[in-house]
Amino acid sequence: MKVLLSWIREFVDVPEPAEDIGKLLSVRGLALEGLESHGDDVVMDFDVTANRPDCLSMIGIAREIATAYNRPLTVPAAPPLTIGASVAVTIEAPELCPRYAGAVADVTVGPSPQWLQDRLTACGIRSISNVVDITNYVLLELGQPMHAFDLAKLGGGAIVVRRAKSGESITTLDGKVRSLTPEMLVIADASRAQAIGGVMGGADSEVSAVTKRIVFEAAYFKPSSVRATSKALGLKTDASTRFERGMDVTAPARAMARACQLLEQIGAGKASGTIQDVYPAPQPAASLVLERARLPGLLGMDVPDANVERILRSLGFTVAPHTGGPYGDGHPSDGWTVTTPSWRVDIKRQVDLIEEVGRHHGFEHLPSTFPGVQQAPASSDPRIVRDRRVRNALLGMGFSEAITFAFVEAIAAEPFLAGDSPVALANPLSEKFAVMRPSLLPGLIDAVSHNRRHGRRDVQLFEIGTRFSPRAETRGVGFAWTGLATADHWSGARREVDFFDLKGVVEQLAAVSLVTLTFVAADVPYLVKGRSAAIAVNGSTIGVCGLLDSGVGDRRDLPSGDAVYVGELNLDALTAAAPAETLRATPLPRYPWVVRDLSMLVDDTLSAGTVRGTIRSAAPVTLSEVREFDRYQGTGIPDGKISLSFRLTFQSPERTLTDEEVQAGMQHIIDALTRDLAATQR
């Protein structure tokens, strides 16, 4: 809200410089947004919060300044008007318009005097003609939107406030034809709509250079009605913004008197009738009880009684000792009965009064204290600790943490939907943010692509975040790796990342989560078949890992030829699979272990997992570990065969194993491999 310092000074005596006023008001609830000089004058631009439509006026701002500086506010009274004939006003829809005032005036339309034009211009309003300028002047001064009709254009010379008829339309002042519905309020003459109530006037009855008689309008329109109409028509005006926030129901009479006074003052005309002020059901002023103890109880600082009363009175409240309290009538400890001024539509509860007192007493007087603790703090979301563990593990493995937007392009999400429909947005910011991500990978792929296109050769990124499906939100971790698997070092030994680097990452995440995972060949649309695995725990799939399909990469502008390995795990499922019972330490083994190596020739179609499985099932219980340590194919190995070497560790918690029993166990394993897998020992 732009206000003019000279205009403010008509209502309150503040000789202080504008900067000082701005600084003080900023800590009293009206933040100063801008300050600019305008000739000898100063325009101050205050940020008025949505709950304070009363401050969208000179008087409203002046009242705040008067209270802040503890000075009196002087509002000049407009003289009452009487005489002659007047326009007939009928309110047919009092539920949308509880009050409507109209007054007829004879006018000579022309330019406004310079001082009036200057004031409007300074406040950002274009001067149009003396009659229209007066309505805007009153709007700025008192906050009450007004309108002027050309009386000659009003059929029947009467004003009817009613709902629009279905199919009715109007051409508004901006020249557009608007279709109206019965939810909307119109100001009509005997036959048709001449204005949309509280939103915009009609072009037909617009005041023009030849207008001789006008009707001034000052009314109170119901906020929700104006809001709905403005929204439905996509038409937001200075008037509609004010009406939808709530205007002062007592203001129309005051505004009308002021407009008529200005009309005569600038020689633009003269009101020729009594004001028709139709207000069938006057609203009584609301009153609230302000309990004495509540003030320090809520604020944590005390405000002296005299200050409480001064602040409230200065803001327009009436204050009387509260009767009927526990201390007996009128006891000062009891508090006050406070009557709210009609313009303070935001005051509904005692806390609203406490805020008024608190902010004008000054938040700078608040002490710094701490809330007491009544019970031991409850524990935090367990996902925080879990996520931290996974995050630390990945950081330790060389992955940097990414955070990407949770909405992605529909085409980027498509390969990851796994049969679900996407969770799409109705009003996305753009096509790039159209659907909620079904996976963390689209975002990570874009991040890898960004880094690659900015000259980064090796990229390792991970993200922990939410994935969305029509059935649930789940927390997951995604990771992507391209470039070198090893440090780029002068000593050489560089190697590009491969499937087993990525699988190793997954295995480490399982290890830090105390979970055993199994891997089976995967067939998913975004990974290369034969280079990808589905990751399962207790038989259910919780993720995948493998080489990104080059088509998917191409669509995200990854440089062609880039081998990008990606993986993703459902962290909620991973957590659910972790042992629930408290970890128990196992004593260290007291007896020595025995290690045996075993090299077998097997068909190259057999997976190491199958061979390992056969070893495990044939082995005695003393087999504690099986580890592949070599895999060889080539010279010396028959076609169609591979040599797989295993290191087997035997150990018993009860005794030292003998050579013979280990040998017997080994033989049993070899027999099983020979028999079941047609393997031969090398």
Next chain:
Amino acid sequence: MSPIDTSIGPDRARELFRAELADVRTDAELQALRMRWVGRKGSWVAAFMEALATATPEQKKAFGRGANELKNEVEAAITEREAALAATRQPANAVDITLPGRRPAFGHRHPLSLIRDEVGAIFTRLGYQVLEGPEIEDDYHNFEALNMPEEHPARDMQDTLYLAEPLRIGAGQPLTLLRTHTSAMQIRHMEQHAPPVRLVAIGPVYRKDNLDLTHTPMFHQVEGLVVGKGVTLADLKGTLAAMAEALFGTGIGIRFRPSFFPYTEPSAEVDIQCIKCKGSGCSMCKRTGWIEILGSGMVHPAVFEAVGYDPNEVTGFAFGMGVERVALLKWGAEDIRLFYENDLRFLEQFGL
């Protein structure tokens, strides 16, 4: 190197020796020096000794003592230099330790994740529980329970992203929107727990804001909520002052400016003293000395009524702060979009 000439006398010879010793760099040079000065034959000392043998008594008197001193000094100096050279000598299997090391891999934390953790740790220290919650919400928990009914103008303040089709997950209302603040989470908590409450909710929130230097359609929020008997606005001030000092440094003050939020009354916007100029006024704080950091206030009684708390029994405070805003201020970054590009050149500026 001057030829051996005993006529210059031992004192001058000693000066010559010192000059030659100063030039010695290697073991080999040192051995050559030794031969030249104290070798059995043809050295300076041998020459002096020879000269001494054939000298007149006057001559003997003149430099006999000096020649001996020369010999002693030369031997002692060479031994000393020998030890010094040995001390700097590299063993046969030495490596060039100035070559770069082979660094074990480690990644870098995302700056927003660092701030999240830091704020979480501050409030854990102050006895709060840290909570996270669903990101897709229903209208009730995101707006209505927070004193923003359908027609409330404050809904305009937070341009909301809506789902194309409502989701039905669980028993509650259909989920229709992306949460515009983590307050929705606080409502869910209060519905399920009796007071006292002492929590911070942290996580991503969504608004229909165009990308620019200071806005992204997704950002992260930290919201605190304390409810109990006798909780006051002064308690809020003390708490936020402690947080500001922990986040931005000792001595960083705060101030409250009255403001408006539908879910708090009284409401206050909170400024911290400008961390660049410490309050004297600079371009960063637009010469005011203060920088807005968060919104806060005393929980509105209507919010308590919505979750079944009695506003006559309990009071509470709440605050909400943008993680990105803190990160921008704390690290002097100028473009919020950097946080979502995940450019490693940016991420690697932040440690672990």
